[in-house]
Amino acid sequence: MRVVSRFxxxxxxxxxxxxxxxxxxxxxxxxxxxAADLKFALDEIVVLFKSTHLADQIETIYGSSGxxxxxxxxxxxxxxxxxxxxFYPRTLEAEGxxxxxxxxxxxxxxxxxxxxxxxxxxxxSDLADPGIQKIAIANPQHAPYGKRAEEALKATGMWEKIxxxxxxxxxVAQAAQFVQSGNAQVGIIALSLALSPELAKQGDYAxxxxxxxxxxxxxxIITRHAVDNSLAREFARFMxxxxxxxxxxxxxxxxxxxxx
Amino acid sequence: MYVQSWHAxxxxxxxxxxxxxxxxxxxxxxxxxxxxxxxxxVVTVILLLIGTPIAWCLARSRSWWKGPVSAVVALPIxxxxxxxxxxxLVAMGPNGPLGHLTQLLGIGLLPFTFAGLVxxxxxxxxxxxxxxxxxxxxxxxxxxLETAATLRASVLDTxxxxxxxxxxxxxxxxxxxxxxxxxxxxxxxxxxxxxxxxHTRVVSVQIYDHVEAMEYAQAHWLSAGMLLFxxxxxxxxxxxxxxxxxx
Numbered sequence: 001m002r003v004v005s006r007f008x009x010x011x012x013x014x015x016x017x018x019x020x021x022x023x024x025x026x027x028x029x030x031x032x033x034x035a036a037d038l039k040f041a042l043d044e045i046v047v048l049f050k051s052t053h054l055a056d057q058i059e060t061i062y063g064s065s066g067x068x069x070x071x072x073x074x075x076x077x078x079x080x081x082x083x084x085x086x087f088y089p090r091t092l093e094a095e096g097x098x099x100x101x102x103x104x105x106x107x108x109x110x111x112x113x114x115x116x117x118x119x120x121x122x123x124x125s126d127l128a129d130p131g132i133q134k135i136a137i138a139n140p141q142h143a144p145y146g147k148r149a150e151e152a153l154k155a156t157g158m159w160e161k162i163x164x165x166x167x168x169x170x171x172v173a174q175a176a177q178f179v180q181s182g183n184a185q186v187g188i189i190a191l192s193l194a195l196s197p198e199l200a201k202q203g204d205y206a207x208x209x210x211x212x213x214x215x216x217x218x219x220x221i222i223t224r225h226a227v228d229n230s231l232a233r234e235f236a237r238f239m240x241x242x243x244x245x246x247x248x249x250x251x252x253x254x255x256x257x258x259x260x
Numbered sequence: 261m262y263v264q265s266w267h268a269x270x271x272x273x274x275x276x277x278x279x280x281x282x283x284x285x286x287x288x289x290x291x292x293x294x295x296x297x298x299x300x301x302v303v304t305v306i307l308l309l310i311g312t313p314i315a316w317c318l319a320r321s322r323s324w325w326k327g328p329v330s331a332v333v334a335l336p337i338x339x340x341x342x343x344x345x346x347x348x349l350v351a352m353g354p355n356g357p358l359g360h361l362t363q364l365l366g367i368g369l370l371p372f373t374f375a376g377l378v379x380x381x382x383x384x385x386x387x388x389x390x391x392x393x394x395x396x397x398x399x400x401x402x403x404x405l406e407t408a409a410t411l412r413a414s415v416l417d418t419x420x421x422x423x424x425x426x427x428x429x430x431x432x433x434x435x436x437x438x439x440x441x442x443x444x445x446x447x448x449x450x451x452x453x454x455x456x457x458x459h460t461r462v463v464s465v466q467i468y469d470h471v472e473a474m475e476y477a478q479a480h481w482l483s484a485g486m487l488l489f490x491x492x493x494x495x496x497x498x499x500x501x502x503x504x505x506x507x
Contacts, residue, residue, distance in 0.1 A: 066472045134372055139455060142472040167372045167454030178454065182354040183371040 027055030028231035031077060033068040034060055035084035035218070036138075036173035037108055037145060037190035040197070041251040042082065045244050049235060056231055064171035066142030072097055072223055079226035080235060084108060084172070084190075085144035086219035093221060099232075100222035105239055106253035108216035109191040110148050113176065115203030116185050122206045124156045127165070127186065134184035135165045138172040144216060145172035149188035152212040179203075191252035218253075284481040291458055292466035293485070299374070299462060300442040303381040307389040307438045308431070310382075315393035316423075334387045341384070345451030348380050352452070372454035377462075380452055381442045389438040396430020397423070429500070436497050440490060 034042050039062050046058050061068075061078070068081055069088040073095070082105070083089050089102045112122040117131075127135055138146030146168065153159040167183075169175030172190050176199060179187035194205040220239070226232035238244060245255050285293075318330055336344060351358045352370040358379075362370055370376035400423060408418040424431075446464040453460035455469070463482060470479035 064472060066474070070472060070474055133368070134454075136454070139469065139472075141469050167456055169454075170450060178371075181349055182359075183349065183352075183369060184454075 027053065027057060028229065029057040029059070030079040030226065030229060030232050030235060031059045031061065032080045032082065032235075033072070033076070033078040034062055034082035035065045035068075035144070036062045036171035037084050037192045038062065038082055039173055039193065040195075041192055041247055041253070044247050045239075048243055048247070049238055053231070053234075058235070062171075062173065064138070064143045066144075067171075072225075075225075077225055078223055079229050079232040080220060081223055082218070082220040083144070084216060084218050085147075086217040089219045089221040092223070097224050098221040099224050099227040100236060102219045102221050103236065103239070104217055104219050104256045106218045106248050106255060108145070108218055109210065109252055109254070110145060110152065110188055110208050110213065110216070111191045111194050111205040112186055112208060113179060113189050113194045113199065113203055113205045114186045115180065115199075116182065119186070119204040119206055122186065124152060124158050124208065124212075127153075127158055127162045132185045133165060134167050134178075135162060136167050136169055136175040136178035136184035136187040136189075138175045138189075139168040139170060143169075143171050145188075145190050146175070148213040148216055151214060152188070152208050155212040195250070195252045285485075286478065288457060288461075289463075289466060289478060289482055292461050292463045293482070295374075295458065295460075296443050296462040296464070299377055299381060300439045302378055303385060303442045304389070304435055304438045306378070306382055307385060308435065311386065311389040311393055311434065311438075315390045316397055318390070319394045319397035333390050336384050337387050341445075341447030342451065344380065344384060345448040348376075348383075348448070349452050352376060352379075371452045372456060372460060374459050376452055377449060377460055380448050381445055384445055384448055385438045385441045388441045389434040392430050392433040392437060393427065396427035396433075399430075400426050432500075433497060436493055440493050443486075444490070 032042070032046075042060060042062075046060060050056070050058060065083040065085055065088050068076070068078065069083065069092065072078060072081055072092060081089060081092070086102060086104060089098065092098050093102050112124070112127075113119055114122065126132075137149040138144075140146040140150040150159065153162065167175075167178055169178055173193065175187050176189045176193050178184045179189070180199065180202065188208070191205070191207065193199055194203075220236070222229075222232045222236055248255055314329075314333065318326060318333075348358075349371055350356050352362070353359045354363070354369060359369055362368060367375070370379060404422060404426070405418060408422050413421070443462075444464065445462070446468070449460065449462055449465055450468070453462070453465065455461050455465055461469075463486065467479055467482045467486070470476070470482065
């Protein structure tokens with residue numbers, strides 16, 4: 001009996017210490033909701049930011065811009081919101097959900113990507129090739145990259161011809177994953193994803209002419225939730241720095257204030 | 261002939277209600293609802309066919325494999341749908357074992373197809389059909405089967421004229437739960453469906469898309485419809501079973 005209670009006491013002490021260790025965390029915390037195209041670039045940026053903010057916690061969540069927009073309207077506890085389409089943070093700002101002005105941080109590009117064929121020579125009209133049975137794009141209904149893919153396909157008159165081959169990812173990363181797993185042969189995805197180490201070693205890509213679709217202007221805001229969060233402001237300032245711009249450029253983003 | 265007249269009746273009913281329907285549900289919504297019901301019907305029929313022998317073996321066996329097989333059948337209750345979705349996507353892909361098989365058979369690849377959803381749903385809803393059947397079979401006393409055997413009824417005859425009538429409530433429960441659970445499927449479909457209108461965009465995914473696109477009015481109509489459907493399907497099930505218990 002005594003042995004049991006001594007063991008229980010030890011466990012209790014351990015649990016207490018653990019909980020204290022968690023709450024005694026000195027730094028601040030931010031949660032970032034970001035469009036799926038930022039997955040690899042933002043991961044690198046966060047690692048860089050953390051190297052000078054060892055005590056702070058930064059969490060990133062990736063998904064479709066439309067979904068995060070809805071969630072923030074419903075009070076989601078995100079401190080920063082990086083959208084693949086500046087339209088979403090602009091509406092949030094207009095509706096009073098923002099604690100900062102909308103910052104344009106990059107312009108995205110769409111590409112044709114395939115691991116199973118030479119994608120560097122692919123064009124949109126090649127998609128009619130019967131050898132390509134499935135083409136993955138993000139859902140145009142709420143994912144900006146999907147909307148741009150649809151625009152480019154319509155501008156070239158390919159939309160009607162290949163509509164039966166299209167499969168829709170919940171966001172642009174899922175569209176890429178459909179192609180990566182071999183279930184679709186070609187995807188229209190973000191250049192930033194095609195340039196990520198994971199996808200770059202598997203397949204090549206071809207840029208889609210940017211005249212064919214509306215520019216993918218990407219904007220971020222500090223949300224109302226983070227109105228008193230100084231770390232969120234610091235991260236926002238950090239985004240304009242030279243190092244961050246270098247990372248973004250490496251992932252194929254066109255940066256604001258720079259010629260293409 | 262009968263089917264045709266039924267179809268015509270349904271169409272005229274639909275036409276009469278067109279005004280209400282048009283404002284509440286778009287053609288894409290109706291197609292998503294229809295697809296979910298079609299999927300659930302096909303899956304329920306398949307599950308009754310393969311679930312019955314499985315449940316029978318599990319109910320009558322005392323062998324060592326009963327435990328492991330029961331656990332495997334029950335897996336989808338515990339597993340996150342993402343696990344099933346992920347493994348199925350990989351297995352049914354061009355480099356997976358199922359993908360190799362379907363390509364050899366000339367069916368092509370199953371992800372993003374209705375057949376792929378059927379296969380996934382059969383796994384996903386299996387326990388909801390097998391378990392009620394197994395319970396019903398276990399409730400049939402051994403004595404009854406022995407009596408049938410002494411009357412020289414064949415195994416099949418025993419099954420159809422003794423087991424089936426006695427296990428009727430079990431079959432009803434299994435059908436309703438299998439059907440309803442398939443209609444309610446979301447995670448697996450999102451992962452292997454590819455969201456194709458008329459093929460893999462079922463009602464649960466359609467609601468998700470409406471919400472993400474901030475089309476709350478459409479999301480409300482569909483969601484409320486599903487809520488009502490789920491309640492109406494489950495109501496008789498639980499009303500009957502509680503009556504049975506009171507007896």
